[in-house]
Amino acid sequence: MSNTSLSPRAQRLRDAGHKLTNARLTVLGVVERGGGHLTSTEILNRVNAVDARIGRASVFRALDLLTRLSIIRPTYIDSSITPTYVLLPDGHHHHVICTHCNRVIEFEDCGLSKLAADLERRLHVQLSGHLLEFYGLCDRCSAQERSAFN
Ligand SMILES: [Zn+2]
Ligand SMILES: [Zn+2]
Ligand SMILES: [Zn+2]
Numbered sequence: 001m002s003n004t005s006l007s008p009r010a011q012r013l014r015d016a017g018h019k020l021t022n023a024r025l026t027v028l029g030v031v032e033r034g035g036g037h038l039t040s041t042e043i044l045n046r047v048n049a050v051d052a053r054i055g056r057a058s059v060f061r062a063l064d065l066l067t068r069l070s071i072i073r074p075t076y077i078d079s080s081i082t083p084t085y086v087l088l089p090d091g092h093h094h095h096v097i098c099t100h101c102n103r104v105i106e107f108e109d110c111g112l113s114k115l116a117a118d119l120e121r122r123l124h125v126q127l128s129g130h131l132l133e134f135y136g137l138c139d140r141c142s143a144q145e146r147s148a149f150n
Pocket of ligand 1: 037086093094095104105106
């Protein structure tokens with residue numbers, strides 16, 4: 001594979017000193033194409049649809065590695081035991097989770113770059129990303145709640 005066809009995230013993987021194995025690139029590609037939240041089972045199925053030779057253990061190792069590099073992050077919705085993996089585009093990911101219907105509403109802008117810079121200075125840490133989760137009622141559920149009392 002030529003370097004020009006690498007996604008920025010695959011380049012990060014390589015720049016961090018990791019081999020771009022077929023399993024790693026396929027897992028990354030599946031998560032990138034999936035966009036939003038995917039469980040490990042969904043990722044496994046999609047990876048196998050692309051290349052059935054990639055085993056379950058390789059998929060889980062690749063997910064662990066991508067998580068360590070802050071390229072993806074597991075999130076837990078509805079206190080389920082199975083996490084769904086989300087991409088951290090440009091190192092961050094934000095959403096609101098409705099506590100009633102578990103709908104996930106994604107949003108782009110967080111305005112947290114100042115806070116991140118403050119934290120780095122104050123805590124002497126080097127941040128590579130963040131995952132921001134808000135909880136509350138979505139518009140549909142809050143409308144339902146209102147009408148239930150009327
Ligand atoms: Zn999300
Ligand atoms: Zn809702
Ligand atoms: Zn952010």
